[in-house]
Amino acid sequence: MNLNYTYADLADLLDAEQTQPYKGEIKAVAYDTRKIYHAEALAFFALHSEKDNGHKYVLDAYEKGVRCFVVDERVELPDDACVLTVEDTLEALQQLAKKHREQFAYPVVAITGSYGKTMAKEWLYSLLKDDYQIVRSPKSYNSQIGVALSLLEMSHEHNLAIIEVGISEPDEMEILEDIVDPTLGIFTGIGAAHQENFESEKQHVKEKLKLFKHSNFVFAQEEYASPFRRAKINVEYPSTPAKELAKLAATPFKSTLENCLECALFLGRQPEDMEPILKQLPTVASRMEILIGKKDNVLINDTYSLDLHALEQAVNYLLSLKEKSQKIAVIDLTLSSEEEQRKIEQFIANYPIDKVYYIREEILPETLDLVENAAILFKAKRKSFIKKEIENFKEKKHDTWLEIDQSAILENINHFRSKLHPNTKLLCMVKASSYGSGDVKMAHLMESAGVDYLGVAYADEGVDLRKAGIQSPIMVMNASESAFQEIIKNELEPAIFDIPQLEAFIGSLIRFKKTNFPIHIKVETGMNRLGFSEDDLDDLFELLQAQPEVNVKSVYSHLASSDHPSSTFNHKQAKRFAQYKEVFTEKLGGGLDFHLLNSSGILNFPEYQYSMVRLGIGMYGYIEKQPGLKASLAWYTRISQIKIIQKGDTVGYGQNFTAEKEMHIATLPIGYSDGIHRVLGNGKGEFFLQGKKVHTVGNICMDMCMIDVSDIPCQKGDLVEIIGANNTIFDLAKASGTIVYELMTSISKRVERIYLQN
Incomplete structure (x- = not known):
């Protein structure tokens, strides 16, 4: 706010x-x-x-x-x-939100319905962000409290608002309509959620539509024409252009997307401008995975919990998939008590699901393989055997993937926050594709966690984040002159390390008629890489005080040995940085941020926090011998083929391995182009299969490697752990003769990233 x-x-x-x-x-x-x-x-x-x-x-x-x-x-x-x-x-709080909203005359698009609200909000934002400065509800803030907080995010920097609105009982919507006062609306539809609090579906729809009683237009599916007509609300149904555009997106939620497209067309977006966006439509982070299945099925993977509240959410998702008329639920009861099973069956009986498979033994019914053109919900507890079985129903099976536990990352961030003073700001580094975990996805996660700044290495990384809708301040650590135009255009904040660079950037600002543009000053304290030295300061201050084009936001440096708490050199650097702080404060006044510490520095040198710190590798839990941090990455592949070789046979390029006896050799679809370093060949690499250690055989190839499975009964398709509970990232880095940073950033982009969220 x-x-x-x-x-x-x-x-x-x-x-x-x-x-x-x-x-x-x-x-x-x-x-x-x-x-x-x-x-x-x-x-x-x-x-x-x-x-x-x-x-x-x-x-x-x-x-x-x-x-x-x-x-x-x-x-x-x-x-x-x-x-x-x-x-x-x-x-x-609602009165404050109402008064605040009344200050702004620009359009407010309100979205309601019993499903798909957050999805519609994010999609509409993606479709419109190139033409509008948009403020939108954080996360799924759509309750009596959440709507008020969303409205308080509005400012004069924006010219369009997208607000998500939900109710669970009658008479709630009139209050929210009064404070939101929407100009336009999107109605996603009515499912089973909160239906028990309304006399009928008709009453449920009527209550939802109260949000739009003063709106100019609402966008909805034609099946709701009668309620809109009775409520005397102007409604627009998806036109042919919207329906054709929706076909470009790989999503099962076509009706929701059509409503968003019709709204975007109404607000002036051209079809040709939206086509590339639709081909890479963002997914909305949630506990459930929506997967494209074989035989034109849509799969809902919600194998995380089986309490009634979670079950209600999952069933509502299932029933909301209007594009698939057949609805099937597969519910694993093998880990549930008899009382839990009884309650689940009673609960499910209230929903119009075409077929429910209750699983009481660890085997799925053969008839499930015959299902076509259906929406299939897989619901189970976290340790269910169904997790692995879902792979057999996916249209495309990925044989190598990296799992990124977003909940662990958030816990790690909070762990570091617990080490900070209340007013110390947090800058999170998302450079190098967020250490290989995916820059855009992680940036959205950081933004939702309320971090103060994001940091990238190069301008193009920051530009990609802006295109993905990231609004947080972004610091560019290596701002080259060739990137100044993009930096200014995308409101990125460059780190400045010498006079020629500063003069060139000021020249660019003058050409773009910009003043008071935020920059960050890098000072040299002993790393001897980049930064202003004491001898440069007179020229620096003379330039800063003469040029209104720039505004120094922070001054920073790096500790050379922050992971070595006993190193005295860190304290020498800190003393020099304190001297810089004194001079900059005297020359430029208060209000500057100063930051010296990275992840290890936060833990080892809390006395040097200043007003901001930079968190990088620590977010992922990878600082050795630090209790309280959680590992956030797991890397897996599957066996492609198993061969039996005889004594004297060789394996792989160069014939560097010769069998001394009969052996079983498994080939894995992962090699040095995926991030498995060649040094791990010939037995130096250790992975885990069925919880047992296996070693590499022969050289690592570009796309493959081989392992010895002679002592482990296994078959094609079995899971192999590269990094996980048995083989930590520290183990793999040590075997590779490198550090965790290099290992993480060398995992190829062709390795699929799967984001887990509790």
């Missing part, structure tokens, strides 16, 4: 009784102390829920640095706390 209210403004907007005035501005609001990382200029709303009361946490918020509180109960806080008392804190 980037609000701009004084304490007096807030008190007036909320009609609140107030204690002593709060001196600073209110830039943002919060209601969950677990998500407070920077408390400066923050107002804490003590909200109520069925299970909890936010007033219990006001002291926690105070200890994190919050000084402005909105409450509807008496609270005990230190004397310097500024308290606004209202009748109802949720209503106060």
Whole structure:
């Protein structure tokens, strides 16, 4: 958020009784102390829920640095706390959101329905972002609280808003319609979610449509024509252009996409401009995987939990796939108690699913192989055997893939945050395709985690992130002169390391008529790579003070041995950096950020945090001998073929291996072009098959390698662990004669990335 209210403004907007005035501005609001990382200029709303009361946490918020509180109960806080008392804190938050939304005249597109809202929001954003400066609901913020928080993200920097809106009971929508006041709308449709709280589907639709009673136009499927007609709401149904465009996208959710396309066409987007976007339409991160199956089936893989709430969400997804008329559920009960099985069967009986397979032994029915043109839900607990069986139903089986555990990464980020002072900012590095894990996907994850800055090595990485919708500040560590135009155009923030580079960048800014453009100054403290030295400072300050085109946001340097806490050289560097800080503060004034520490530095030298730190490899959990960090990567492949060779036979290029006895040799579809270094050949490489160690045989080839499986009963298609629970990334890096950084960044882009999220 980037609000701009004084304490007096807030008190007036909320009609609140107030204690002593709060001196600073209110830039943002919060209601969950677990998500407070920077408390400066923050107002804490003590909200109520069925299970909890936010007033219990006001002291926690105070200890994190919050000084402005909105409450509807008496609270005990230190004397310097500024308290606004209202009748109802949720209503106060919504009132603030309503008043804030009224400041902006640009269009607001509201999206509702009982499924596909977040998907529609992200797709519409992708279709429109090249023509509009868009603010959109974070994540799936569509509740009474979430809608209010989404509206508070609106600012004068935007010219279009996309707001997701959901309800679970009657009479909720009228409140939300009043605060959102949408100009346009998208209605995704009605499924089974929250249906139990409404008398009928007819009433459910009627309640949803209250959101659009003052909208200019709404985009929906024609099957809902009658409810719209009764409600006297102007509605547009997908035209032929929208239907034809939707065919370009590889998604089973065609009806939702058609609504988005019709809205985008209405807002002026041209079909030819949207065609390339549709061919790489973003997927919406969720617990469920939507897969293209054999025989024109769509597969929903939700083998993560089997409680009734998770089951309801999964079944709702299944029933929302209108393109597939046949709906099938495969539910594994082998890990469930008799009481759990009874409840699940009773629950499923209420849904119009064509066929339900209840699995009570670890084998799937043969008739499932005959299913065609259907939507198939696989639902099970996390340790279910079905996880592996789903591979047999996919249209294309990937034989080598890298699993990236996003939940582990978020836990690691929070682990490092726990080591920081409350006001220390966090810059997360996503250079080198986020250390091989995928730059765009990780950048979205970092943004959702609320990090302050993203860092990339080169401008083209930052440009790709902007094209993918990343709005966070992005620092470019190696800003070459040839990339200045793209840096300026995409509002990236370059690191400047010498006078000629700075002069050239200022020249580019002058040509583009830009002033006050953010830059970051790299100073030399002992690494002897890039950076200004003490001798350069007079010329640097003379240039900075004479040129209004640039605005220094931060000053930074690197420790040469941050992973060696006993090294005295780190302290020498830190002392030199402190001297730089003193000079820059004197010459340029306050408000600058200073940062010296990377991941290891955060852990080993907490006294040198300053106002910002840079987190890289630590996000992934790969700092040795550091408790509390979780490994986030797992790398697997499958056996392509098994051969029996005789004594005297050779294996692979160069005939570097000769069998001394009869052996079973398995070929794996992974080689040095995938990131398996050639040095791992001839027995130096160790992988794991069925939990047992296996060794390489012969040289590593470009696309293949061979392993000895003589002592392990196995077959084609069996899983082989390259990195995982048995073979850590540290083990593989050591065997490869390299470091974890190089190993991670050398995993080829042709290795499929699968993102896991709990």
